[in-house]
Amino acid sequence: MEAFASRKLILxxxxxxxxxxxxxxxxxxxxxxNPISFKKDDVVIHDWSDYRYPLVMEISNVxxxxxxxxxxxxxxxxxxxxxxxxxxxxxxxxxxxxSGTHFxxxxxxxxxxxxxxxxxxxxxxxxxxxxxxxxxxxTKELRKYIEDSFNSNETVMKDIxxxxxxxxxxxxxxxxxxxxxxxxxxxxxxxxxSADTWDKTKVQLxxxxxxTFIIKNQKVIHIGNGFGGNGVTSAVPYDVNKDGITDIIxxxxxxxxxxxxxxxxxxxxxxEEHMVGDKPKKTEFRMYDLILKNEKDTTVVYRVMNPSxxxxxxxxxxxxxxxxxxxGILIWENNELYNKQDIKE
Numbered sequence: 001m002e003a004f005a006s007r008k009l010i011l012x013x014x015x016x017x018x019x020x021x022x023x024x025x026x027x028x029x030x031x032x033x034n035p036i037s038f039k040k041d042d043v044v045i046h047d048w049s050d051y052r053y054p055l056v057m058e059i060s061n062v063x064x065x066x067x068x069x070x071x072x073x074x075x076x077x078x079x080x081x082x083x084x085x086x087x088x089x090x091x092x093x094x095x096x097x098x099s100g101t102h103f104x105x106x107x108x109x110x111x112x113x114x115x116x117x118x119x120x121x122x123x124x125x126x127x128x129x130x131x132x133x134x135x136x137x138x139t140k141e142l143r144k145y146i147e148d149s150f151n152s153n154e155t156v157m158k159d160i161x162x163x164x165x166x167x168x169x170x171x172x173x174x175x176x177x178x179x180x181x182x183x184x185x186x187x188x189x190x191x192x193x194s195a196d197t198w199d200k201t202k203v204q205l206x207x208x209x210x211x212t213f214i215i216k217n218q219k220v221i222h223i224g225n226g227f228g229g230n231g232v233t234s235a236v237p238y239d240v241n242k243d244g245i246t247d248i249i250x251x252x253x254x255x256x257x258x259x260x261x262x263x264x265x266x267x268x269x270x271x272e273e274h275m276v277g278d279k280p281k282k283t284e285f286r287m288y289d290l291i292l293k294n295e296k297d298t299t300v301v302y303r304v305m306n307p308s309x310x311x312x313x314x315x316x317x318x319x320x321x322x323x324x325x326x327x328g329i330l331i332w333e334n335n336e337l338y339n340k341q342d343i344k345e
Contacts, residue, residue: 042134043084059149062102069149083142090135100124103146119171129175169206173213173220192313200237200246224252234292238299240337245269251290261286278339299330301339
């Protein structure tokens, strides 16, 4: 009996060892990280089970039109994660040095609609932005790997006219730290790009709470001001300075004590913002919101007569149902865009 019990115990131990080894092998084959030793940090912010193969990693040269190398090799993906996690952490006050090639690393699940897990961007001789607003200095090994990826024969040109998903845009906004402009960092992000704006500028507009962001070629710009108001209420594409590049004109409102509505435009060549004044009479404080419409060869300014009709970025259908009164038209003259008023106060 004792011999039988001993053999049974040995058999159970053997089976247990096989199960453990099989489970370990399965995990190594199916996941990037081991759940026993896994710890979240500023590089990997998801649960270990989210990092499941097959994954695709894109190494992109942003300076060359977002040229990318697509990599699915598991060892390569794990290597990049390990190098990012072992890199030197920099102080939050470190300048965003933009020396060297601008690169981006995107890891997502496989497939045409792959879910993005992580996205990092930085400069070969400068800082690299990871998650949670943190910055690192890439290792020599990772720098060489990125350089080799740029020179790979597998490099293909990504379609720079491809629209970003809301998820991709949210990561870019967070990485640029422009998310701090939002009054509610936990608010849902919403795309507000019109078909006309995309067709003429290849620019996308996104709202988080009352704040609005423009994204073009992975560059994020916060526009307008929404604190205490409705933020950007209208945006239209228009070649303001006649340089052949279509710009964006936008109206926005802010002010918790005194409501103010303004018009500005952003030059999509230089990314400089400019205020739009009024003539012949300067309007100090507009107590009403504005809607912009491109009509024929100019941009027309309308005031919203019923404040209850607007409390966010309205759709074209919602605008068509609003009570609007024409305020003026926008004129480019002497290198200045202004609102030529036609409403007498």
